[in-house]
Amino acid sequence: MPHLFIALTAHGYGHLAQCAPVVAALQRRRPDLRVTLQGTIDPAFARSRMPAGFRHLSVAADCVLPMDGPLQARWHEGLALYTAFEADYDRHWAAQRARFEQDRPDLVLANIPWLPLDLARAMDIPALALCSLNWYDILAQSPVGAALPAAVAERMRAAYASAATFLRPSPSMPMAWLPNGQDIGPIAVRRRRDPAGLRTRLGLDPDEQPVLMQFGGAGRLTPGSLDELPPRVRLLSPDTGLAARHPRIRLIDAAEVPDALASCAAIITKPGYGTFAEAACHGVPVLYVPRGDWPEEPWLVDWLSTRVPSAALSAAEFAAGAIGERLAELLAAGPAAPLAATGVDEAMERIEVLLASC
Template sequence: MTSLINHSRPVLYLAATGHGFGHAVRISTVAAAIQKLNPEILLIFATTAPRWLLESYIPGDFIYRPRAFDVGVIQSDSFQMDKPATLEKMQEIYKKRNALIAGEINFIKTNKVNLILADIPPLMAPIAKLAGIPCWMMSNFGWDFIYEAWGEEFDDIVNWIKDCYQQCDRLFRLPMAEPMNAFNSIIDVGLTGGTPHYSSEELRTKFKIIAAQDKTILLTFGGLGLDQIPYQNLARFSDWQFITFDRQAPDLPNIIKISEPLLRPVDFMPICSKVISKPGFSTFSETMRLDVPIVSLTRDDFAEAHLLLEGIENYADHQIIDTETFYQGNWEFLNKSPHPPKIGKILRKDGAEMIAQAVVDFFEDCRKNLSSDL
């Protein structure tokens, strides 16, 4: 294998679960912070998340390596999960693990990777260990936590995942987290998220958003979206404006459909009075960093969801609505004021910067050690 890079540069390998967009988004915010602190660090991104998504968060160059080392959850949309297909795919990855490990170790050594940062494919820890480099991870949950709730047929996969995570050198635990007891070294950090690229005036002018902020609503349901969103309810709010990234949304006078790939939900959050979403860490985190109220659907069959919903109840202005109210109701909840946080808006907002600084410090220590050895 031929090296892709100039070996004089420090090299960071980033791996993200391709499940939805959330994992790729939050590790991309760390990558952007790393580039800002030290643009000499070369980034290699291993994920099945689309390159355009990474580019919408990372301003500088990076190497894109489309690889899958886990599957997350196989879903048809943000709610509909296929547990048998997920189990089958994870069992396939387990059977092929030695070949996957060997192939990636070859790539890592050839390209002189110094450090792996992952969110949060379990296999990256044994890959790093066998390659002789550290593996750091970042997340608010591990996949063992998700699969463990799905029954004993997942037990073997859960135990394997825990064994992988135990080989991780450091975990940056994000807010709204499960204990993540499989990890031996844990550092708690703040919220991660992108910063809006445009001013409110620029967006209002470009997209002809004339409704007042209290009647401007962002609808965002993650990378997988939702089937059968009841857009007919929007006719009841004819003097409001609704912003969506759903290209299948109907052409209604008060719907603004965003299709430009470099525009992100976080860019529109500051001009909205509420963000309507499903439970998702990256959406919640970006919304909370900007102090925009969250209206979230409930979700009963994904273990992370109760952590996130408890998080917004404690730390954000929020409304929580059940799926029947969302799909069958008349959306009267839009006229209600959000509930204040039970504890307060006290979560730190510098998680991406904290992780990025640790990465930059690691490479600086490597440089000093190399200089002292010469």
């Protein structure tokens, strides 16, 4: 029974969102596959996205870049964490090695902790990286990039380059320095687009336009007055605090978000891989609040702009509730042709090649 060991960075939801559809497709092809998921991601969220039967190790394989809400990284604090992780690398290495020795993987898949890749190379375990970014490029291109210690940079670069392949799902940062990089299509879970069914399930009127508002797993953004919303728009949010404060916001369960995204009239969000890829693969227009100094953002925004109607709204405008005009323009543009999520099968096939001998 082959053992796939997935190491995740618990920075928001996007890292699991990239891996889970691939694992689901792989388990349909290889029902004997045994899966371990390592990362301090919320267990309920992991269960909602991953196929049943996986083992969850709720322990970090790297450090997590701290955030002030969904838009702003605490760069200097983060740099100190990465520097401290490198200073204590031998202890982290020993702990990870003990996990691998206790239940040796047949394949390691990292999205995108670097230590498991480094250790897999030393233990002669096949390994893949799968992500639209890597922590070396994020830190090097961030406001603290000039202060990135050489030891941290060199360790990350060597580990990422040691993987058999670094799969870069579209849209990705270029990561052109990687000798093992392979571009693949977008990764998303395709769901049936059924706006009428969504309105019925939520008890909305037939002429109401449901607009999903969600900002991922790193906190909330709070809009001001929603008096300028276009008529007949109903915002959907899994945030109980927001729904309680605004009558134009309809509370939905977190488990309903994927289906709501597939069938809504538009999405209000931040630039992030999971939501942008899901939006493009369902043809849903996107109104986004830029993150500003997030190095991955230009690649996400440029890619999305050629796939679905999209527009930016500053954080100040969002906080003031000045959403109406741009949202109305996106609703008038309507949905685009859905994009095929070809990266799921492409990633699955690369993993299968490495598992073929197991």
